[in-house]
Amino acid sequence: xxxxxxxxxxxxxxxxxxxxxxxxxxxxxxxxxxxxxxxxxxxxxxxxxxxxxxxxxxxxxxxxxxxxxxxxxxxxxxxxxxxxxxxxxxxxxxxxxxxxxxxxxxxxxxxxxxxxxxxxxxxxxxxxxxxxxxxxxxxxxxxxxxxxxxxxxxxxxxxxxxxxxxxxxxxxxxxxxxxxxxxxxxxxxxxxxxxxxxxxxxxxxxxxxxxxxxxxxxxxxxxxxxxxxxxxxxxxxxxxxxxxxxxxxxxxxxxxxxxxxxxxxxxxxxxxxxxxxxxxxxxxxxxxxxxxxxxxxxxxxxxxxxxxxxxxxxxxxxxxxxxxxxxxxxxxxxxxxxxxxxxxxxxxxxxxxxxxxxxxxxxxxxxxxxxxxxxxxxxxxxxxxxxxxxxxxxxxxxxxxxxxxxxxxxxxxxxxxxxxxxxxxxxxxxxxxxxxxx
Amino acid sequence: xxxxxxxxxxxxxxxxxxxxxxxxxxxxxxxxxxxxxxxxxxxxxxxxxxxxxxxxxxxxxxxxxxxxxxxxxxxxxxxxxxxxxxxxxxxxxxxxxxxxxxxxxxxxxxxxxxxxxxxxxxxxxxxxxxxxxxxxxxxxxxxxxxxxxxxxxxxxxxxxxxxxxxxxxxxxxxxxxxxxxxxxxxxxxxxxxxxxxxxxxxxxxxxxxxxxxxxxxxxxxxxxxxxxxxxxxxxxxxxxxxxxxxxxxxxxxxxxxxxxxxxxxxxxxxxxxxxxxxxxxxxxxxxxxxxxxxxxxxxxxxxxxxxxxxxxxxxxxxxxxxxxxxxxxxxxxxxxxxxxxxxxxxxxxxxxxxxxxxxxxxxxxxxxxxxxxxxxxxxxxxxxxxxxxxxxxxxxxxxxxxxxxxxxxxxxxxx
Numbered sequence: 001x002x003x004x005x006x007x008x009x010x011x012x013x014x015x016x017x018x019x020x021x022x023x024x025x026x027x028x029x030x031x032x033x034x035x036x037x038x039x040x041x042x043x044x045x046x047x048x049x050x051x052x053x054x055x056x057x058x059x060x061x062x063x064x065x066x067x068x069x070x071x072x073x074x075x076x077x078x079x080x081x082x083x084x085x086x087x088x089x090x091x092x093x094x095x096x097x098x099x100x101x102x103x104x105x106x107x108x109x110x111x112x113x114x115x116x117x118x119x120x121x122x123x124x125x126x127x128x129x130x131x132x133x134x135x136x137x138x139x140x141x142x143x144x145x146x147x148x149x150x151x152x153x154x155x156x157x158x159x160x161x162x163x164x165x166x167x168x169x170x171x172x173x174x175x176x177x178x179x180x181x182x183x184x185x186x187x188x189x190x191x192x193x194x195x196x197x198x199x200x201x202x203x204x205x206x207x208x209x210x211x212x213x214x215x216x217x218x219x220x221x222x223x224x225x226x227x228x229x230x231x232x233x234x235x236x237x238x239x240x241x242x243x244x245x246x247x248x249x250x251x252x253x254x255x256x257x258x259x260x261x262x263x264x265x266x267x268x269x270x271x272x273x274x275x276x277x278x279x280x281x282x283x284x285x286x287x288x289x290x291x292x293x294x295x296x297x298x299x300x301x302x303x304x305x306x307x308x309x310x311x312x313x314x315x316x317x318x319x320x321x322x323x324x325x326x327x328x329x330x331x332x333x334x335x336x337x338x339x340x341x342x343x344x345x346x347x348x349x350x351x352x353x354x355x356x357x358x359x360x361x362x363x364x365x366x367x368x369x370x371x372x373x374x375x376x377x378x379x380x381x382x383x384x385x386x387x388x389x390x391x392x393x394x395x396x397x398x399x400x401x402x403x404x405x406x407x408x409x410x411x412x413x414x415x416x417x418x419x420x421x422x423x424x425x426x427x428x429x430x431x432x433x434x435x436x437x438x
Numbered sequence: 439x440x441x442x443x444x445x446x447x448x449x450x451x452x453x454x455x456x457x458x459x460x461x462x463x464x465x466x467x468x469x470x471x472x473x474x475x476x477x478x479x480x481x482x483x484x485x486x487x488x489x490x491x492x493x494x495x496x497x498x499x500x501x502x503x504x505x506x507x508x509x510x511x512x513x514x515x516x517x518x519x520x521x522x523x524x525x526x527x528x529x530x531x532x533x534x535x536x537x538x539x540x541x542x543x544x545x546x547x548x549x550x551x552x553x554x555x556x557x558x559x560x561x562x563x564x565x566x567x568x569x570x571x572x573x574x575x576x577x578x579x580x581x582x583x584x585x586x587x588x589x590x591x592x593x594x595x596x597x598x599x600x601x602x603x604x605x606x607x608x609x610x611x612x613x614x615x616x617x618x619x620x621x622x623x624x625x626x627x628x629x630x631x632x633x634x635x636x637x638x639x640x641x642x643x644x645x646x647x648x649x650x651x652x653x654x655x656x657x658x659x660x661x662x663x664x665x666x667x668x669x670x671x672x673x674x675x676x677x678x679x680x681x682x683x684x685x686x687x688x689x690x691x692x693x694x695x696x697x698x699x700x701x702x703x704x705x706x707x708x709x710x711x712x713x714x715x716x717x718x719x720x721x722x723x724x725x726x727x728x729x730x731x732x733x734x735x736x737x738x739x740x741x742x743x744x745x746x747x748x749x750x751x752x753x754x755x756x757x758x759x760x761x762x763x764x765x766x767x768x769x770x771x772x773x774x775x776x777x778x779x780x781x782x783x784x785x786x787x788x789x790x791x792x793x794x795x796x797x798x799x800x801x802x803x804x805x806x807x808x809x810x811x812x813x814x815x816x817x818x819x820x821x822x823x824x825x826x827x828x829x830x831x832x833x834x835x836x837x838x839x840x841x842x843x844x845x846x847x848x849x850x851x852x853x
């Protein structure tokens with residue numbers, strides 16, 4: 001049976017009690033002071049219960065990402081707080097012990113009232129008097145056995161709503177605090193890539209928003225048919241091992257007005273995408289594969305691992321390696337498709353021994369997951385010197401260019417958020433495929 | 439430039455409120471105004487030893503609540519503050535007792551004096567209170583003698599007793615002086631001593647040296663009579679002989695500045711000036727008077743002040759005469775490096791002059807009179823020799839070391 005404590009209700013009840021004429025029977029069994037005292041005792045017991053280990057999802061302010069803290073509330077009034085973020089211990093995992101208390105203030109308030117080196121750096125005024133402006137006292141809004149919703153007290157005084165969550169942390173899944181942060185680092189690394197631009201949020205009605213700055217958790221959004229300048233929205237977020245939570249609901253989404261649905265929490269799905277837990281339909285994925293494929297900052301290297309290159313790709317690639325060895329006495333290193341940013345042109349790029357060469361093929365996006373290439377060796381600027389040399393001298397290089405430019409290729413990827421690697425498969429002959437990655 | 443404020447007081451109203459509270463209360467001196475915590479101390483608590491020590495040494499003895507757990511609602515919510523570390527709270531608790539409460543007990547002969555007049559709450563804050571708009575930093579504040587807040591506790595070095603004395607115990611002596619003069623008023627003679635020289639608004643911009651020469655022990659003392667009184671007492675007790683020697687020296691000099699007295703930045707005052715190359719005027723006939731810090735000035739055996747390692751240069755061109763010696767454009771004999779030589783063949787130093795004391799205040803005499811007045815007031819009104827208090831504090835400061843700190847800590851940790 002979940003125990004529910006609701007501060008709003010408590011305040012309302014206290015107000016009612018205060019307004020009630022004395023001769024009217026009280027609607028509660030206990031006085032407000034007794035009920036507040038009981039709430040404090042109940043929350044104190046809840047925090048300490050079952051090992052007292054909780055994950056805090058904390059926002060210091062609306063201008064920076066949220067931070068994770070693993071907290072173990074001890075019976076003796078001490079609390080161990082662990083974290084791993086850029087502002088503590090040079091970014092390395094760190095734990096410190098200090099004191100905690102549920103006190104009577106604006107209702108029950110969880111206070112971390114002695115300095116903890118892992119936590120209070122966000123409350124410190126630093127040298128400018130402001131610092132991160134983070135809270136260390138939290139009004140408890142509601143709670144059940146596994147989750148406590150709190151609100152920063154000082155932030156509230158300033159008119160800023162910052163809700164902070166405590167959720168129970170499994171000691172089976174994460175035997176030590178450091179295990180959690182090791183896992184979080186891995187999740188974060190796998191979840192997003194700062195090489196990728198234009199993640200996509202799709203609402204239930206199909207409205208699409210382009211999302212950027214996701215790795216910093218300082219998300220920006222604009223409608224696919226708009227611009228960041230004209231229609232941009234910004235929201236900071238926190239990433240946990242389960243998903244992400246925006247500091248505030250994304251109230252600019254049309255569904256918010258239409259259905260009063262406030263998308264704020266997103267959980268990782270098996271394919272790496274993020275699904276909104278509030279409405280169950282709003283989703284965040286990576287950009288379309290063809291879009292991602294041609295983003296200027298990307299360079300897609302052919303994988304030479306067993307099974308990751310097939311059909312003519314494998315045959316011709318092996319011929320390139322052999323032919324390079326015979327004619328140049330070199331070891332052929334790699335092939336890559338991507339932009340030559342210096343010349344703002346697409347290319348087939350390679351490294352043979354110490355030589356880098358570019359063959360400037362053209363590409364186009366057929367649909368969201370289909371691309372095609374073309375090449376005119378007689379066009380001006382079709383090669384750089386090494387590209388020309390290799391194209392002229394290696395029959396296999398000419399064959400590879402011809403293969404790449406032979407019809408359309410379908411792009412597929414297992415991970416919906418970070419399509420790395422993806423597979424490029426010939427539509428006309430699916431036996432011809434190559435796994436590419438950045 | 440950041441402005442440091444040692445303390446800020448909200449004296450009168452809170453004092454009145456405090457007196458009102460005490461007059462409304464039927465509790466006697468032996469009763470505590472705080473809830474009885476004896477039954478609440480949990481032997482299994484992480485802080486049991488410390489809490490027990492605080493109860494036995496502050497609450498039970500002085501009726502004082504030593505608040506080391508920070509409560510937002512006890513602070514000015516406009517500031518971003520951090521709590522004190524438990525370790526520093528323990529250190530400051532034992533040190534405050536040793537350096538302040540025990541000193542008064544030693545001099546007054548009992549704990550009753552502080553129990554009656556001492557603050558009721560001592561609150562610790564880990565960070566300073568920094569105003570983001572002005573950059574002003576508060577490291578201590580008091581509210582009518584009821585509550586003294588000591589800030590910046592997390593930067594405290596418990597072995598630097600001089601800094602502790604200056605940053606924390608000075609504040610406590612200062613605020614306690616306010617409590618005392620609210621009970622028995624400041625002598626009228628003291629109130630009249632510096633009239634016309636106070637600066638209630640811009641005291642923060644005043645230069646310490648210059649304020650010494652006006653007869654104030656600190657710039658803050660020049661903000662109001664009551665602050666002058668409290669600062670005189672607190673500094674007399676806490677400053678060392680060497681620090682007072684510098685104040686006396688400052689107070690005896692004239693001070694001047696070439697900065698903007700009404701500008702935003704604190705300006706520097708100087709007590710020495712010189713003329714570059716010993717020329718009082720330049721080619722245009724304008725004065726070349728230049729101020730210089732005292733640490734760049736030496737005094738010769740004959741009492742003359744000179745610029746350290748600076749000498750008069752010859753006027754170019756410097757040429758070789760028929761006698762083979764070097765001469766400047768004015769015919770002065772020079773050495774090969776171009777410095778003018780006197781008749782003994784020595785380089786001529788750049789002469790430095792003391793700034794004329796034009797403030798019409800004998801700062802040293804005023805300060806001495808103020809100290810005499812506060813000593814007499816302490817003796818006559820409270821039966822306490824201020825020199826005894828000072829000697830006790832200075833003795834504890836001079837004999838303090840790591841072993842003493844360990845001994846004090848053991849009062850808590852060794853229980």
